Amino acid sequence: MFSLMKPKNAPDNWAQLPGNYVDDEVDGRFGWDEGVAHMNQTIKELNAKEAGRFTYANWTPSLISYDAPMDITKRYWETVDVSSTSNYYYAGACRDWRLRTPQGYNPTTTATCQTSSAYAKAMQVMQEVNAARGVYTPIWMVPTVLSPEGEHDLSDQMTPDRVKAQVWAMLIHESRGIVWFTQSPGGGDDNPCMSGDTLADVRIHNTACSRDQVQAMGEVNAEVKALAPVLNTQSYVWNFGDGLDTMLKSYNGDAYIFAMTQDALTGQRTFTLPTGVTPKTVDVVGENRTIAVKDGKFTDDFPVESTHHVYKVRL
Template sequence: MAIAGVSTLALLLPAFAVAATISAPAPASAKASSVTILSSVTPRTVTDPDRVSVELGARFSSSVDGKVSAIRFYKGPQNTGPHPVTLWSGAGKKLSSAVMEPSKESKSGWLTVSLSSPVAIKKGQNYVASYVAPHGAYSADEQGLSKAKTHGPLTIPSAGGVYAYGNGGRFPTNTYKNSNYYVDVVFTPGSGTATPTPVTAPKPTTAPTTAPTTAPTTAPTGTPSTAPTTAPTTAPTTAPTGTPTTAPAGASSVPGTLNLPRIPWEGGSAYWKQFPKANAAGWSDPSFFPIVAWYDGMSTNAEAQYDKKVGINTYIGMDASTPYSLFKDNNQFWIGGKLNSSFTDSSTNWVGNFLDDEVDGRFTPAEGRKHLQALVDASKGNGRFNYANFTQMVMSGDMNQADAQAYVNNYTDAVSLDMYWYTVPFCSWTPFRQNYITPVTQANCRTASSYGKTMASLRKQDAADGKLQSPWQFVELMNGGPGGGPFTANVTPAQLKGSVMDSIINEARGLVYFNQSLSGPCQSSNIIRQSQVTPSFCGNAQVAAATQVNAQIRALAPVLNTQSYKYSFGTGLDTMLKTYNGAAYIFAMVDGNSSPGGRTFQLPADIKASSVQVVDENRTISVDAKGKFTDSFPSESSYHIYKIG
């Protein structure tokens, strides 16, 4: 990059030198060459996992007058077109636009899209060059513009990468973590634009007795003569200036797409389309969300229907005599091997391959990888996705990170790990040992937030290879054991619901219930079934709590199967923001670094409301003129779901 920069500047030096040393305009042959800012640099992140249409751009300015003839951007192989480009004034006025026919685009690399005619720009003024990535998958590097980038007379200021979600045509003003979206211009300094104010040359003499009567103006500095102005905080609209900044009483306004960045994801319900058996079984339907029972036996339709009422739709671990008809007739699903001859290649409700459980805790890394690869090879081509569960070691520093990431990334299409924060001894250990990639403090260890941090850690490991799969969360219905070991506690109904919701808030794409209680006074090898047949069973309250939160998940599955937005509603909160069918949904709990109590929410600028509805609580909360509302969280496991629109 530095060598390329010197090279281009060297081309400009003859023109600048002539302009500075003679009074007459430079001859046409000395006209400056075209200049770009980013040259041939390659992004570190060629393909961002975001798959939503977005306009991406860069603010820039020039220290000399000149013309922009084209806009260029870096295209990764998955960034499919068409890609309209636009040149804007700093105030959001569209100056020119163009689009390259997709058939003429190269598969990847820098693309240059010529404008219909060059656009004159003024020195010291601010402009924005942008392009539309209609399907996301754009190139972006966080902190890529933590410092300004200057090349010749052009400068992209610090934090000059901008974006605006939507289908294009919206002036991009939002910034995120100084990201560089690799948008650039082709600029030609105007003839004589770098030349000082022309003066009359003195007649040659053998030895001039006086200096020229007029001194040249300041030579170009390579930076704008005026500092770039701050970009508008919201995109310009066509609404009259008298439009209210907040919605009228009782009304709300939620755009179909918020002008906010997205949380990377695997694709929601559409993710399952790549697996023929899961797709045929309906897993790609947005109304479906995987809720799994770990080792739950069923032998009759009545038992299957009871499980469905609890919210279970999928099973891992089952008696070998279980007929396939129970799955098919009750629209329940099986992840595992062939139980008996009633399971065939055409068994649609047999959706997944269960590779193994806790391989990382039973093998050396090399042996574990070999074992999992053999299982993957044995199931190759059967149309089912691969699932495995690991221990908490894959999110800790106890395992070499390369080994942990290999376990999480190399064998599965859906993955989970188990760590039962509420009911295992770990949180009470003295001294407390914090060794997780998402830190957990002892003060907040035995809280729902730790389950959210488990999911955050799993997703971080999953993202290490640049590809995302479906991350699932284990939650104990009673306790996590260990069998024969010291009993810590049973999870309370409120804790169970809180651990599920904090997992969802942190992007769990499926749930797995540990359906056994192996220690303490309330033990069971099948908690769900025992709750069905034993009216006074000591775990009935926990199963009832699971039923309640599972019902919420089923009802909100179309919402959960949309991509979340990156947004902070305020301090002390753990939240998830989604939009669906003209409404915004906010899932909220207290975070793992603070105490329960009142919290204040600041709505995003795109959302206008006078009140929010609290889902399943039969109440509404007023929103003030600044877009703020408050609510209370009595305990660490309390959660609320807010709907606007």
């Protein structure tokens, strides 16, 4: 096991520390200039003892929204090797979440703000930060096990299907790492499942209100680990068809298609395979079924907005 946080008594050259988790949501605790200065000073102190390890920081959603100009976001991004943002779209209130784009503002509408497609849009904007910098650095995301604010008129509780769907939406849009938020600290009387450590609550205290979500977290972690050799390869650009969010990989003689729907829509989707890829069937990974291919195309169902499928195609 490896960690981005060093135990108190570990030596400076602790082998289980490949990188440093520098700080969390600095952009929400300082002014713009003060936050950048804080990051640079903290990293300078870390590098003095632990040169060679990568640096990672998590930011608030403000850095990819209309709250922060692109030049501010770039300055924060440039302080570390790896960036993530904590966007809890499924669980949070359907506020005016407007994601910044080079063309202006891209509202996350009330029809899609509490759906997997909101995470996809956030990842796209994070990719645009790299594009504006002209430097590609790994982008991570922070999924949540429970709603940080409980369940009331503004916030929804997480469900097992949502726990999984947020992760697949992130990965399909090139998140290179996931860091779980495992607390539910807010909401007061509206939060019957308040928790400082959801995993401990389930494992040690057998807390019923979060048991299914933690089980789903374990399941999606196992799925991602099993597919890690595929996920860690280069992605290829291909348009499989309208209404699809996809990621295409090639590994060990097979193509892998990771797929969800765009904009929280549901129903059947038809996939057009790349030229020269001519299988008779495709395997649906983890679902114990195959789909026939006809004239280079196949069709599958996406009954709810959280549905995701992974297809394996022999090359």
